[in-house]
Structures are given as C-alpha cells and as structure tokens.
Amino acid sequence: MSSRTLIQGYFPLLAALVATVIQWPTVAWLREATHSPLPLLAAVLVSVPYLVQLKNPWHTTRPRFVSYLALGWWIACLMFDLLLIPSELAIHAGVPATGVWTFAGAFAVATGVRSVLGRPRLRQLEVRVDGLPPALDGYRIGQISDVHCGPNISERRVSSWVARLNALELDLVTVTGDLITHGSTHVEAVARALGGLRAKDGVFACMGNHDYFTDGEHLVRELERWGLQVLRNRGVVVERDGARLYVAGVDDTWTSRHDLTRALADRPEGVPTVLLAHDPDLFPMAHARGVELTLSGHTHGGQLAIPGVRRLSLARVLTRWTAGMYRRDRSWLYVNLGAGTTGPPVRWGAPAELAVLTLRRA
Structure with missing residues (x-):
C-alpha cells in the first residue's frame, strides 16, 4: 500500500x-x-x-x-x-x-x-549589509510569499495584498514562490493579481514546489506576460545612482530544478547579492558563496505554532529555518511566514505577513 x-x-x-x-x-x-x-x-x-x-x-x-x-x-x-x-x-x-x-x-x-480571516501583518526590518554602496543605504525591498491562490485564497484577496505593497512605493518587490495551491484553475488569476505589483526597479519572482503542482511553464509564461521577471537559476544587475545590486533566483528544490551556481554565475565581483530561494534549506549554500541576503518562504511558520517561539511550530518538521531572520557571518536569511495558507485555511501563532526589508550599510 x-x-x-x-x-x-x-x-x-x-x-x-x-x-x-x-x-x-x-x-x-x-x-x-x-x-x-x-x-x-x-x-x-x-x-x-x-x-x-x-x-x-x-x-x-x-x-x-x-x-x-x-x-x-x-x-x-x-x-x-x-x-x-x-x-x-x-x-x-x-x-x-x-x-x-x-x-x-x-x-x-x-x-x-482571526485565525481564519486575519489579514497579513506588515513586517518591516532592517538588514545591515557589508559593503553596501552609499546610494543603496535605505533601499527598500518588499516581499510577498506563499500566496497559494486557490479555493481558499481568491484573486481579489491577492490583489488587496498587492495594493498594500504598492502603497509603500518600494524600490524592489520580490515574490518568493508557491503562488498557487495546485492545478491550473488559478494560474491566470494569480498572474493577473501579481501583475499589479509596482516598484521602482522592478518585480522579481522565483518558483516554489506548489508552482509545479501544475504546468510550471504555463505559470512562468503568464507571470512574465503580466510583467514579472521570473528568475530560474539566473540573476540580473539592478542599478541605482551608479550603485549596483545583484538580484538572483533559484528554481524549485523539491523537483531538483535548483542550480545556485548558475544563479550566481553572472554576479559581478564585490556587488551585494539578494537571492530569491523559496526553500530556506538553501541558506547554508548561499552563505558558503557569500550571498548577503537570502529571501525565502515555504514554511508558513508552521501555520500552527506557539506564539513567539519559532522553534515550536509544525515547520520544524520541514526545516531548522522556520521563520524570521537568521544570520551567519555576513550572510542573512529572512524566512517569510507567507500571505496565504495551504491545507486547512487556518493560522495560529504564525500570522500571515507581508515584509519590507530595508538595506543599511554595516
């Protein structure tokens, strides 16, 4: 059996x-x-x-x-x-x-x-980055993750989260995977909703495991048709007043599509890097390669957790990197609790969130 x-x-x-x-x-x-x-x-x-x-x-x-x-x-x-x-x-x-x-x-x-109907909180943090150019001091990066558009998360709800981020007039917006629950019925809907995201230097996305519970290529095409840049084992250089930031993304780990070496292949020497990696288990590899900031999701903080104690949640079944900020030497990881839910549409002790990370010179 x-x-x-x-x-x-x-x-x-x-x-x-x-x-x-x-x-x-x-x-x-x-x-x-x-x-x-x-x-x-x-x-x-x-x-x-x-x-x-x-x-x-x-x-x-x-x-x-x-x-x-x-x-x-x-x-x-x-x-x-x-x-x-x-x-x-x-x-x-x-x-x-x-x-x-x-x-x-x-x-x-x-x-x-509140557990079933609560709106995502807005979490704002500062990240001290070694070698950050003065022109990027105060650079604000928005993150929305684990939308899980589907039977319990409608296109309208996703659009409301998009509007909250847009109101902040961010420098960059990242979408770190698991955009649907499963199947093809909500692919166009989530692409339309996320296509409304706006940021001064663009909107970038990476794929999560649930994004291959459908035709992943179709999802990528729809996202790009609506203006998102989907980073699948590649990166791009973003420039601001002569300063550069390398924004990279890896593909899904659960289907073994990820390739961090390829994602960082075009990284200019000495340029700070922001890595989009849905699965936080890639953080040790990112740290070994000197990535300054890794943005992940995937865990939902367990959806059910003891408030304030991130070690005591269902996410511990998946990974040691369950929620929030982690640091190793000069490398940082932020694990977003996600805006949506998977499975039962309920949260307790692990509230849904949207995040804004402000880069600061170390």
Missing part, C-alpha cells in the same frame, strides 16, 4: 479524532452551563460537513464558508480549553464569574475568527 493511500485512508479518521479531543472540554462545559444538549448538536453540525469531505491534509472543502466555520470553531474551542483552568482559579480567587467567562468566551471567539 502506498503512502498516499495510507494518508487518504487514515487522515480523515485522525482529523475526526483530533477535532473531537479539541472540542470535548468546551462542549462539556457548555452543556453543564446551559443544561442543554444544544452545544453538542451545534458541534456536530459545524464539524461533520467539513470532515466528511476531507481526504488528506491538502484537500479543503468547498464552499469556503464551511471550512472557515469549522476551523474557526475548533481554534475557538482550543483557546477556551486552555482558559478553563485559569478561569476556574480566577473565580476561586474572588474574580466575578460572569466577567471571567465573558472574557474567556470573547477571547476564544476572537482568536478563532
């Missing part, structure tokens, strides 16, 4: 078990508080329509409302579960019960809604 068959056979059962464990403390408390079976009935009505259509971790139900409702409810239940014991302790310490349970319920509901 293949691993794919095993996943399809057992994943729905596992998902149902996890959903039951998450919901049970909250539903039991609500039944006790209301003296009614309605909380149990509501949990069944919310969960079953989603679970019966779930085939594997990457298949999500339609319409989107069904999946958003179920996943938002489960996250709210998880939050309420975690607050049950602290709430009881607060009540025993003399805090009015009505206030405690109102706060716990409101916080749980707000967390559930």
